Amino acid sequence: RIGLRINIALSDEAGRSHIQNSLKVGRFGFAPDSLKAGGWRLEAESSLCVVSLHGHTSTTDRSLWCYETITNTLCRIAREYFPETIEYINIGGGFFGRMHPDMPFKDAPTFDDYAETICGILNNDEWASSKRPTLVIEPGVAMAADGVSFITKVVSVKEIGGRTFVTVDGSAFNTKPTFHSLNMPHQVITQHAGGPVKTYSVVGSTCMEKDVLLSDITASVPCCGDFIRIDNIGAYTLVMTPSFINPAPAIVVDDSGRYRLIRKKQTLEEIFSSYSF
Numbered sequence: 001r002i003g004l005r006i007n008i009a010l011s012d013e014a015g016r017s018h019i020q021n022s023l024k025v026g027r028f029g030f031a032p033d034s035l036k037a038g039g040w041r042l043e044a045e046s047s048l049c050v051v052s053l054h055g056h057t058s059t060t061d062r063s064l065w066c067y068e069t070i071t072n073t074l075c076r077i078a079r080e081y082f083p084e085t086i087e088y089i090n091i092g093g094g095f096f097g098r099m100h101p102d103m104p105f106k107d108a109p110t111f112d113d114y115a116e117t118i119c120g121i122l123n124n125d126e127w128a129s130s131k132r133p134t135l136v137i138e139p140g141v142a143m144a145a146d147g148v149s150f151i152t153k154v155v156s157v158k159e160i161g162g163r164t165f166v167t168v169d170g171s172a173f174n175t176k177p178t179f180h181s182l183n184m185p186h187q188v189i190t191q192h193a194g195g196p197v198k199t200y201s202v203v204g205s206t207c208m209e210k211d212v213l214l215s216d217i218t219a220s221v222p223c224c225g226d227f228i229r230i231d232n233i234g235a236y237t238l239v240m241t242p243s244f245i246n247p248a249p250a251i252v253v254d255d256s257g258r259y260r261l262i263r264k265k266q267t268l269e270e271i272f273s274s275y276s277f
Contacts, residue, residue: 056092
């Protein structure tokens with residue numbers, strides 16, 4: 001019993017690619033055109049049975065159209081090549097999760113929108129409505145994205161060339177390791193009275209000019225010793241943060257008002273423990 005990952009073409013009628021980074025062709029999965037020959041080879045092997053089709057494709061916009069295309073493609077392939085054996089249809093993940101009001105995705109699809117689109121196709125497709133395959137989804141990012149915040153301390157405030165830079169003891173690796181351009185929801189935690197309102201950027205403590213956590217924020221400028229909380233960083237930050245200049249920070253969980261340490265701050269000894277000198 002095996003599954004096949006399918007390479008999904010996500011170029012719309014205008015020829016615009018919806019694959020991550022606008023790539024024209026994704027690199028994962030079997031191309032649908034190659035499945036006919038592959039299917040015959042599988043049928044010749046009595047020990048193999050294709051019971052699952054998988055269509056995860058990382059997209060640029062996470063739109064309903066992308067999941068409509070993925071679902072339709074998997075149903076078509078099941079109907080044409082494996083109509084009697086497919087038991088699972090795996091749409092993959094990459095969905096939008098719960099949106100903070102400060103996020104610039106006002107028209108992002110909701111969980112209900114995705115469900116109605118995907119299940120609407122499965123219910124109306126002749127093969128799927130007859131065979132009733134199990135629907136599998138992978139909503140890890142959508143579930144975890146708003147579950148983690150990063151709290152970092154302001155260590156300096158300076159003016160250079162007419163611009164204000166607020167330097168913190170963390171880095172963009174802790175908040176957006178892909179270095180995207182979005183400003184995540186954030187809040188200054190301070191015991192000081194509001195300072196002058198200026199446009200400033202929050203920059204990290206590494207040696208890279210592009211280490212920018214928040215760009216061009218217009219608000220009261222934080223003071224040294226203040227903290228900044230940046231939200232919605234729970235998707236990939238913990239696993240993609242390298243030991244670059246800053247050791248990995250501690251992780252604390254709010255358990256109904258009782259705070260528990262679930263990961264201690266990384267030490268230099270731990271970083272070097274796997275090396276031999």
